[in-house]
Amino acid sequence: MFKNKAEQYYPTYKVADRDILLIEFEEAQKIANSQTKAYGQVANLLVAAVITVIPFFLGQDEEKTNQILKNIQTHALLFCVIIILFGAFLLRYFVDLQKQITINARKVATLRTLLGLDYGAIHLTLPNWRVEGATNPFAIKYFYGWFTFRCMPFWVLSIGVNIIWWLTAKEKFSSNTHLFQYPINLYWLFGHVFILLFYVYIFRTNLNDRHETNYLNIVRLIADLLGLNLLKDFEYILYRAKLSVIELERLKVNYQSLKRILIDVEDRNFFRHKGFVIKSFFRASLSRWKIFRKKYNYIESGASTIPMQLVRTLFVPEKQGKIRRKIIEVLLSVWITNQFSKEGILDIYISSVRYERGVIGLSNAIKYFFDDLKLKQLSNEESFFLVERLSNVTSTINWQRIYFLARKITIPINMEILKSIYENQIKAGHLKN
Numbered sequence: 001m002f003k004n005k006a007e008q009y010y011p012t013y014k015v016a017d018r019d020i021l022l023i024e025f026e027e028a029q030k031i032a033n034s035q036t037k038a039y040g041q042v043a044n045l046l047v048a049a050v051i052t053v054i055p056f057f058l059g060q061d062e063e064k065t066n067q068i069l070k071n072i073q074t075h076a077l078l079f080c081v082i083i084i085l086f087g088a089f090l091l092r093y094f095v096d097l098q099k100q101i102t103i104n105a106r107k108v109a110t111l112r113t114l115l116g117l118d119y120g121a122i123h124l125t126l127p128n129w130r131v132e133g134a135t136n137p138f139a140i141k142y143f144y145g146w147f148t149f150r151c152m153p154f155w156v157l158s159i160g161v162n163i164i165w166w167l168t169a170k171e172k173f174s175s176n177t178h179l180f181q182y183p184i185n186l187y188w189l190f191g192h193v194f195i196l197l198f199y200v201y202i203f204r205t206n207l208n209d210r211h212e213t214n215y216l217n218i219v220r221l222i223a224d225l226l227g228l229n230l231l232k233d234f235e236y237i238l239y240r241a242k243l244s245v246i247e248l249e250r251l252k253v254n255y256q257s258l259k260r261i262l263i264d265v266e267d268r269n270f271f272r273h274k275g276f277v278i279k280s281f282f283r284a285s286l287s288r289w290k291i292f293r294k295k296y297n298y299i300e301s302g303a304s305t306i307p308m309q310l311v312r313t314l315f316v317p318e319k320q321g322k323i324r325r326k327i328i329e330v331l332l333s334v335w336i337t338n339q340f341s342k343e344g345i346l347d348i349y350i351s352s353v354r355y356e357r358g359v360i361g362l363s364n365a366i367k368y369f370f371d372d373l374k375l376k377q378l379s380n381e382e383s384f385f386l387v388e389r390l391s392n393v394t395s396t397i398n399w400q401r402i403y404f405l406a407r408k409i410t411i412p413i414n415m416e417i418l419k420s421i422y423e424n425q426i427k428a429g430h431l432k433n
Contacts, residue, residue, distance in 0.1 A: 025111040031104045080165050084195060087161045088202055094153040095206040099142060105130075106137035138236035143207040154203045158196055165191050209235050211339050219331045226324045231315050241314065244351035244361050253376045255362060257411060258383035259346050264409040265387050267306040271342055275307045275333030307333035310349045355389045356430070362386070369425060381417045384409070385425075396432050397422055 112118075113135045126133030134140055144150060169188055205214055211234060223230050231237060248255070263270045269277055304312070311332035316325055336345065355365035365386055366373050378386070388402060402422075406413050425431040 025108065025115060028104055028107045028111060080169055083161055083164050087157045088198065091153060091157050091199055091202050092206065095203060098150055098207065102140055102142050105140045109134040109137040109140060136236065138233060138239060142209055143204065154199060158199045162192055162195055165195060211235060211238055213335065216335050219328065219335065222331065223328050226327065228320055228324045228328055229317055231317065234315065237314050241348045241352045244363065245347045247363055248351060251374045253373065255350060255378050257380050258350065258378055258386060260411055261383050261387045261409050265405055270306050273305060275337040276305050276330045304329065305333060306349055307337050307345055309353065310345060311336055313353050353390060355386055357393055357395065369430060380411050380413055381421055384413055384418060385421050
């Protein structure tokens with residue numbers, strides 16, 4: 001069906017047989033619809049079950065109810081453990097069903113785009129974040145928020161199991177602890193907190209997307225508390241970054257020398273650290289002072305490692321508080337270092353970072369500065385030039401910085417060839433001397 005069987009990312013597939021794709025699309029649509037109906041029916045049954053069970057404990061026959069509660073309270077801990085575990089297994093069932101619904105909905109959106117169906121402006125009436133109108137599969141989420149319909153099983157089970165714990169265990173444990181002059185049973189209270197956190201962990205962790213982790217969710221919460229805005233759709237952003245890497249591979253661009261120079265210039269400890277280097281913050285602080293630049297032969301620079309620069313490029317919008325932004329960059333650098341290999345981070349960085357105003361990614365940079373892209377093998381001098389241009393927004397040339405960086409790297413650079421590259425860029429109007 002597909003000519004290139006190497007791993008690809010939507011929408012880079014080339015479809016050979018449209019009829020087969022139509023059959024696949026119809027089948028995926030049926031499955032998505034049937035699973036959504038099943039989810040709603042089971043959720044309704046769960047609500048009905050809880051509504052039926054709770055009155056059983058609080059029936060009108062007070063003597064009978066008390067006798068039942070007394071019998072249960074005799075083995076309260078064992079009974080509650082069984083109920084909590086049963087609720088956890090049931091919650092996990094809902095999570096798996098919800099993931100299947102999302103996967104099939106994403107499949108429908110992907111196949112719809114491969115067939116050339118795009119609702120465009122009709123999204124004003126068909127929501128592009130639901131399967132009915134989506135053409136971007138990443139717009140369909142595993143987890144939409146705690147107060148949406150798909151979270152109903154979580155709330156029903158959490159509240160129901162907590163009520164059972166309250167009815168069966170509140171008299172089981174005794175405590176002389178007082179809080180605000182009211183007696184409080186700490187074991188009983190701990191049970192409520194444990195049930196809620198246990199169910200939150202089961203529900204949210206298993207609805208994480210491909211690169212989403214609990215650590216990342218905590219970092220997002222910290223960013224919200226700090227008032228720092230992060231871009232929302234991490235999965236789609238990473239998908240686009242991977243596409244850029246694949247495009248370089250497809251065009252057979254050789255940029256190995258650029259990788260080595262990038263590490264020499266930007267992050268010499270790249271293969272040894274876990275995302276950030278504390279000593280770099282001290283060095284960056286000293287480099288702000290002219291006296292230390294002369295004494296230690298520093299050049300004014302920041303403390304950002306390659307992973308920190310990457311997460312800033314991909315996920316952190318500009319023009320926000322510098323200190324707050326740096327805190328989140330450090331935290332996100334740890335996350336992205338755990339998500340990808342170091343080589344993978346280098347590839348994504350090179351394919352995503354800004355080389356000039358409006359020039360994002362290596363493929364665009366090569367076309368902008370050197371024209372020829374296909375089968376391009378970057379020379380040491382061209383690689384050095386591109387690394388020196390990273391994140392440049394002024395289009396100017398700082399020869400002092402260029403000479404300093406040329407002495408810093410371990411790859412030999414022919415300065416005459418390098419000068420000619422800069423001169424050609426000035427003639428082309430890309431740079432100003």
